[in-house]
Amino acid sequence: MTERPQIPDPPYEGGCLCGAVRYRLNARPQTMNACHCDACKKMSGGTNLLIITAPRAAFEHLSGEVQRFRRTAESGRQSDVVRCATCGTRLWHEPQSAPIVVIAAGTLDDPSWVVPASHGWVEKASPAAIMQDDAVKFEGQVTRDLQMAAFQKIYGDGT
Numbered sequence: 001m002t003e004r005p006q007i008p009d010p011p012y013e014g015g016c017l018c019g020a021v022r023y024r025l026n027a028r029p030q031t032m033n034a035c036h037c038d039a040c041k042k043m044s045g046g047t048n049l050l051i052i053t054a055p056r057a058a059f060e061h062l063s064g065e066v067q068r069f070r071r072t073a074e075s076g077r078q079s080d081v082v083r084c085a086t087c088g089t090r091l092w093h094e095p096q097s098a099p100i101v102v103i104a105a106g107t108l109d110d111p112s113w114v115v116p117a118s119h120g121w122v123e124k125a126s127p128a129a130i131m132q133d134d135a136v137k138f139e140g141q142v143t144r145d146l147q148m149a150a151f152q153k154i155y156g157d158g159t
Helices: 038-044 144-155
Strands: 012-015 022-025 031-035 049-055 059-063 066-072 078-084 090-095 100-104 118-120
Touching: 022 100, 031 144, 038 049, 118 144
Parallel strands: 031 118
Antiparallel strands: 012 022, 022 059, 031 049, 049 100, 066 078, 078 090, 090 100
């Protein structure tokens, strides 16, 4: 079984590499997922992109200029990808199909508690990627409902 740290109580704060952009999340995550698709690997520069999702209404962009670009996934769904206008750090994205925010976990001030409950696109995973034994693994795109179910199974509802 994977050793998992406790999820701290919100709020959670984060920002970009240069410090110009700051944000705050005022709600517990709904999911913690590692995406191994080609786009996430390219946008993160790593073996995967570790993300947390939460209601967009609980998210605050506190400071700093950002740049947005609209990306269309293989599924046809679109998301606004948000980066720091100064240093280019990918911070979060906002799917057009749902009122959620998807935060790149590495941009949190303290990402030490983010251990994915699920992994998507495992058939595209790099041999160097680490997958926890108890995480749910999916081929292809993982729906939010399945990500949320995996998160609830491992982390419960936070009470």
